[in-house]
């Protein structure tokens with residue numbers, strides 16, 4: 030992700046835009062999730078929510094907002110465009126339509142292909158990049174919600190981070206001072222990510238009981 | 243699965259201290275010349291694993307095989323002979339003999355291996371130079387900085403060309419820059435002379451000097467690369 034994307038993300042954060050005082054988050058959910066479920070992962074998040082059982086469009090949006098969108102709810106338009114993409118790709122199917130028929134009345138169910146897709150997404154480590162913990166956070170919560178191993182997900186991510194850290198460390202050892210400083214800058218950021226991963230791993234039980242409450 | 247050609251292999255290690263289970267079915271392996279980081283939360287059993295691998299602590303159950311030889315059944319004397327001839331050690335602090343000068347400290351493993359004093363100290367001096375602390379040679383460990391002392395310790399660990407160096411938080415007492423220097427000197431030298439390194443650390447930047455990491459959790463060691 031380019032640094033400009035990161036800046037946009039910060040600038041859009043409702044905490045900067047909204048001058049009204051806000052309640053302190055009960056836990057980290059809101060801090061990390063305000064604008065963090067990216068377009069890429071909305072589909073996976075909605076799919077993951079469908080794994081528990083079929084839901085109507087409006088119900089799906091509400092569940093998403095509750096979990097991941099407190100400060101930045103989904104637009105209905107986003108839900109429908111995402112759902113029609115998922116339908117087209119065979120990851121969900123329409124399970125029933127309530128009378129009166131707007132798209133929010135459709136009931137969606139996840140397909141086997143959809144479950145596999147969520148599974149793959151959770152299992153695939155994110156490319157290390159600055160401030161990606163938010164996506165990771167979403168993955169961790171969804172893993173807990175869907176009864177998958179969040180600890181394994183965190184371990185996999187940790188291995189991926191360390192892999193990049195090794196590459197940078199190697200480059201640093203053979204490079205000049207500029208290389209060293211540039212690599213160190215990246216290394217310290219990755220280290221911060223890893224600390225977050227460790228801390229989250231250590232708090233998984235607590236998070237699990239909050240998420241499932 | 244144990245990778246073929248391992249130098250040091252542990253399987254099913256179990257160790258309890260009173261009612262505390264420090265190791266619970268831990269496994270480990272390292273190849274010649276390989277640097278393996280051992281990571282995990284405090285109290286998870288990392289140091290205990292290292293002590294079992296190095297023959298310092300005898301596990302309650304399980305096996306440790308070094309160069310094809312089961313070492314948990316060896317007598318104390320046999321194990322300490324093995325440690326002297328084949329292993330080197332770096333700890334967080336307090337490992338240098340305070341009454342000896344730095345060069346005498348580094349020469350010690352060679353002297354214990356039967357090398358004559360003069361030759362041992364000449365070699366020790368070369369190692370101090372290589373680790374950029376040649377000027378500490380005649381000082382006592384109490385009169386050098388923590389970073390210098392740690393480089394002296396690394397020199398001592400490597401001087402007798404061990405097959406395995408066991409390092410437990412070798413940078414724990416150092417600032418970032420000194421920690422990095424010690425790690426690059428340790429791993430560069432180890433790789434050059436095909437010495438395996440078992441590196442216990444909780445710092446990921448330190449672990450990034452390794453070829454591979456294993457994670458110890460609640461006394462169980464698992465190798466993320468071997469699970470797949």
Ligand SMILES: Nc1ncnc2c1ncn2[C@@H]1O[C@H](COP(=O)(O)OP(=O)(O)OP(=O)(O)O)[C@@H](O)[C@H]1O
Pocket residue numbers: 259260262263264282283284285286287288289290291444
């Ligand atoms: N000699 C001992 N006597 C009693 N208990 C011990 C002894 N050595 C270790 N333990 C216990 O065994 C467990 C594992 O200890 P160990 O020193 O191996 O952990 P560690 O992973 O190295 O931790 P740290 O990162 O804090 O150094 C701990 O609960 C510790 O209290």
Ligand SMILES: [Mg+2]
Pocket residue numbers: 288289290410
């Ligand atoms: Mg320890």
